[in-house]
Amino acid sequence: MNIDKRLVRKDSLEKLFDILKQNSKTIYAPFSKNGKTSFMDAKSFAGISTGHIQTSESSKDIAFPRAEKILDYSKNKEGMSVKGIDFADIPEVVLWGVRPCDAIGIGELSSIFNWDYKDEIYNNRLSKVTVFGFSCNKSDEYCFCTSVGGNPGNTAGSDILFTRMGEDGDYLAEIITEKGLTVVSLAQNLFEKSETLEREKFLAEVPVRFNHEEIRKKLDKFFESKEWIEESLRCLGCGACAYVCPTCACFDIQDEAHGKKGSRVRCWDSCGFSHFTVHTSGHNPRGVQSARWRQRIMHKFSYMPERLSVYGCTGCGRCSRACPVDMNILEHLISIQEVTV
Amino acid sequence: MAEFEPKIVAFVCNWCTYAGADLTGTSRIKYASNVRIIRFPCTGRIDYMLLLKAFDEGADGIIVSGCHPNDCHYTSGNFHARRRWIMFRSLCDFTGINTERIKFSWVSAAEGAKWAAIVNATVTSIRELGPYTEYKKVAKYPEKEVTHG
Amino acid sequence: MMDNLYMPYLMRIDRITYEAPGVKTFMLKFVNEADQEKFSYKAGQFGEYSVYGVGESTFCIASPPTRKGYIECTFRQTGKVTNALSDCEEGSIIGFRGPYGNVFPIEEWKGKNLLFIAGGIALPPMRCVIWNALDLRDNFKDVTIIYGARTVKDLVYKDELKDWELRKDVKLVTTVDPDGESPDWKGEIGFVPTIVEKIAPSSKGTIAIVCGPPVMIKYTFPVLAKLGFTDESIYTTLENRMKCGFGKCGRCNVGKVYVCKDGPVFTLAQLKELPDEY
Amino acid sequence: MVDLIKRAKELIETSVVKVLIGYEQGTANKTRALFVEKADDADRLIFDSRCVQNLAAYVTKKEVKEKGKMAIAATLPVMRSIIQLASEFQVNDNNLLVLGITPESKLIEFANLVEVETFVHKYEIEIDARNKEMLDKLEKMTQAERWKFWMDELSPCFKCYACRAACPMCYCSRCTVDFNQPQWIPVPSHELGNLEWHIMRAIHLTGRCIDCDACYNACPLSIPINLLTKKMLADAKEHFGAYQPSLKGDHLMSTYKPDDKENFIQ
């Protein structure tokens, strides 16, 4: 599909929001609280955050919730009845205000859930989501989308990408997919045709900091490097980086029982936790934090490209922002690039 | 609609309150049947997590009871318990868990009548408070579809 | 509703066999016959067994695909789920999803000698392939099984060991660790690697399949190498922790390899390519 | 911190310690932990008001402990944590040397933990004004309002356990949440799982938390979970008297007084 470019007046956004609401869409949009910005179920347009560089959490929750039921069971006299989730119950969602580095992450997440077995729970959730990307007009020292193949105005992953043309300006809307077009059709008049649409000059500048292909090649011979131990000594082994990451997909499966009935729940997990890989015997294949930190980097920059043909990193920089001990992935990647193996 | 019958779980120690409740029985003192007793060796053994679990699973009220200070069969289990209760109850209150629904008491093996009175008073007050829907709403997670941020 | 990868088959426990302290074998039958018909698997594959309300646990299918109509699994009580499984009775319903993982290339082994070396609770993953081979006995030349456990009590599949012992076309060597023997023990006494060295099976045209605790494996490989086995002719299985079984949950990776997809069966040559994270 | 750098070099060069834990300049105006194992690395040591991470979280970390005797550049909260850890037998004079940084940013080297304790006891643990105000505000609410407040605050928690990881007192190799027979705390991060996790955490830190705010600072979502431990601290003070970590091991919650006062037990 060719990308169709339209003008959306700055005061039309709220109208668009209301129209979507009238069409019983659930809208997830960024809101700020405690100095952090997160996606929440937006009841009204007011309060939607626009000034943030990046949300604290990624938007992956929408298709890969932090905790979701995968089945219900109940025991009865006759035996057992088990019910999967009804995909029809999944609401139609508009994901509003997603940055390009999150939007592209959806594709990376999708490769994990579809590289071999197709995860229909994930796919169904995703199929109900329309992504409203918002280009970045500013960036910070953590951003490195351009180093991993993205850019502040990247259309990949978005159904519609909005770029604000100047501070307090109107928006350029790029309608990228059929899904996007369907939404546009609900509010045709808000998407005006215009000749004076420009975007590049309004986009943030994010310098390229490393070459990800080179990193990948280096990592092939980097497994035994002492670098991992030195770089990860201060890592405390929490899951903050994984949980804010748009592409981390490790999960756990847990049962929650209440007498005769209960549910099986899929919930996020992190390769950074020391118990993640531990066997019941007590043996732990990744027994030290350096092995777990290495796993995180290798998985994103070596294993995923090799097995799934995508990189597991969008350069959003969230993990570095979230890390309580300043484990900065960009810094480490640059140092890997600089080290001679 | 039938009157609301609160579910009340009692966590009691073996040596004082359990025996006290036995005495209530041998004295044939009647009390409300909403309460179910779970026997512990000592109030010192009562894990505060069990109280939360009782609310999780739908209890409307909780009674925790053991030996009076200085009467503990194990000399100090109840003293330890008391210190924990002070802090736990305060934390519950601080997080907004309804502390009126948790009754703490000392009931000795000789206080059969007191046990009946405690149960009846608790049932009455929980009946007035109604079902603990706030907690149940949080706990009934599996009925809910997705958790988002 | 579309396919849900996480939806287990309902299985009825048809028979429970007590194997050793804490070790049981379940014979499982599909509650739903249609499931049974759809279902097929090969030697070496595994599944996720679940007790509803408790959780899932990963272990291999211990019965050979040549036996139809049921699957068997053998497990040791070590954690939450295996404890709950152990509490199940005949007739109880549990969940099973699978089969997952790769297989022993039993077709490729036609015309060769087979040497099975197992230790302790690792006989089950091998039992599937042993029976598979024995059921197609004519395809192979000599079949040797070396099996060891800590004590006589800990040997699993005691009845089948007897069967194999009586069979003329199988050479069975059982061993227990020193001090693990009972007064009437007639088998070998010693650790598995030592016994392998003592028996010294010929490596010529032989495939070795080795399963056991890490220590046993570690000391058996050099013995096999000394006997002339090539890395390509030695097979083993990895038992990494898993949740999903189909390459998503992120637990079982060893380097770029997904044990649940690319394994659990590996040749020693393949293992040597992997980083030491298993 | 010229003194610190000089002393660090000496300690490493003379092999008095194998590793010194201090702060260095991190990225984006952050500071972070530095592990000095070679004398040259000591030049990277810094200390200023941004250095608030509680480094005591590292002294129980397996990978750090295995290096051998440690020295730590310890601010007051870090020293308090160390005393508490020592009272719980996690560190001792044989494996840890404390280079104290006083609230006036002066360096004092302590010969042993007893000296550290004496120093620490000079300063009472005080909840800062802003948080005190917050506690007051919450206490003035009705129980139902507090319930709503905490449900709103805790529901975003996705249980990354950064709070646990950053806390020096959370050194347990198996946390209650990792215990699954029975599963005391639900693993998924739903409302109930979150509530129970945070209540459990606060209770386990009662009488042990020294109010360093590491949990709050670590939280990627800035959930004010430190209010829970602060409340416990304030209450402990009120009920059982001033609280100080102490080498005597008279732990607040594993001891009692026969005349502990309460007003709710019937």
Place this chain on the structure above:
Amino acid sequence: MSKIGVFVCHCGENISATVDCAKVAETAGNYDGVAFSVDYKYMCSDPGQNLIKSAIKEKGLTGVVVASCSPRMHEPTFRKACAEAGLNPFMCEMANLREHCSWVHEKGEATTEKAIDLVRILVEKVKYNHSLNEIKVPVTKTALVIGGGIAGIQASLDIANTGHKVILIEKDPSIGGHMSQLSETFPTLDCSQCILTPRMVEVAQHPNITLYTYAELESLEGFIGNFKAKIRRKSKSIDEKLCTGCGQCTTKCPVKKIPSEFNEGLGKRTAIYVPFPQAVPNKPVIDRINCTYYIKGKCKVCEIVCPTKAIRFDQEDQIMEVEVGAIVIATGFTVKQPDFFPEYGYGKYPDVITGLQFERLASASGPTLGEIRRPSDDKVPEKIVFLACAGSRDPAKGIPYCSKICCMYIAKHAMLYQHKVHGGKSYVFYMDIRAGGKQYEEFVRRAIEDDGVNYVRGRVSRIYEKNGKLIVNGVDTLLNAMPVEIEADMVVLATAGIANEGAEELAQKLHISYDPYKFFAEAHPKLKPVETNTAGIFLAGACQAPRDIPESVAMASGAAVKVAGLFSQDELTREPIIAVVNRQAPPVYSSCVGCFLCVSACPYQAIEKEEIKNRNGELIKLIAKVNPGLCQGCGTCVAFCRTKSIDIQGYTHEQMYTEVMALLNEY
């Protein structure tokens, strides 16, 4: 694979009158894992028990729930029945349908519902029960008695007379304790020495008693039935085997001016000495602090005069280790020195003395041979004032509690004075007269009414010397607080009885608890007055609180019976309801992180530290370990442990969690 039997009892009509027992049994029969469910008129009857036994055998039950009366009533009955049928008794649980349900609720559906719930929670609990075996602990049938005062003597003799061995240790050179210092005893006024000395001799001669004087407890390890005590035998500097007790050395010793402890400083002794003539053993020790040889390196007069060559200047302290099964602590008390009342002038005025000093003055074996003479000038005092509560019941300066014995001994002192000094005048200042005890009140009345002792209710504010007299300023509160001034020749202070110096350290060595005044704590103030929290350690006499002689003796005999009871068994059998710290295979070993908060929480000091070492013997970690001999199974540690590494058998995490779950959910 649980196969649980549920046995619902009607208890005649006690349960069935309000609970539909058949319905309870029927409902329970439908639960997962219940293989057999039945209701019956009387489960505790023989046929009822047989019903259970045969079901266990026929159905192969793995667990039993008896739904009947309180487990406090019949748990032993049903557990025994299960055991007889071959089922581990701890696989049997009881649902209390009678006391907790049928007797307290009206007949109705709700009552039956409750009964069903009570059964269900125990059915679910039993699924997590484990077979437990009673803990057997061997018993070393030797008792250690610490302290050779009247309590220790009595306890030793009583235990020894039951045929068991006793080791009695006394820190002083002789046994006898405070009682040997007393003149006469209330309320009978018989001579203290006369009744005590035969007992002391009996101790020395008893074949079952080994006496070590001049000995103290160094350390103690182990638990009930199996203690290992280290005893320090302080050097006496003589060879006891050779010494005949002839007394040559004490007569010839040139250092003669040492204040005698036995005489409370009112008499003198030599550096090599026997504390008092009736001492047991009657052999001297050298006081090395005062002996010239030890100070200056020469003298050795005693060595020269000793006819048996028994003096050993180079003798060292000996540490000996003994194994004992029980311990009786009878270390007694001491009196608070009254110098904390400077206004009473003790120490400043020689004629202000303590009650214990008065005992020595009144004693026939004392420095004045029983005549009451004042220390300053040996004159017989014509006017004497006794001050009760000199320190007792005085939270501000002394101690808050009542020392209990003073009221009685003051009456005795005043009486003795009146008997010995005819025409003398005696006054007693008191707050209250506490004379509870057989013949005690009569005794005090006798002092007042027959012997004319003047009792003044009020306190003394000041004592000062004027013209060779001690002026006692006080008030008489019965006369409107009228000031009273008495010109006395001598003042006796009834100083408070307090715990021994070092009681705290001894308690720590013994791992027993003590009260805020450092008196040792009994296990239960009412029901276990002679037991301590540590099984196998008992208390006798004034080490637990101030006690008079009859009480001390009674306590000692009580403690002795406890010891004898313990020694009547070859093995101790204990319910296995104890805490256990988990152990796992390497590399984990245990989930315990060794914070040892449980140690401070345990009321029984039952938690020890265990070193976990790897194959090379390197210490990997230090973890908690519960001593099964000491643990009483309260579970306080369990609720404490953050890593859930401690569990208590019979009330495990899984069991209690399951009970809560089963109670509130449908099954």
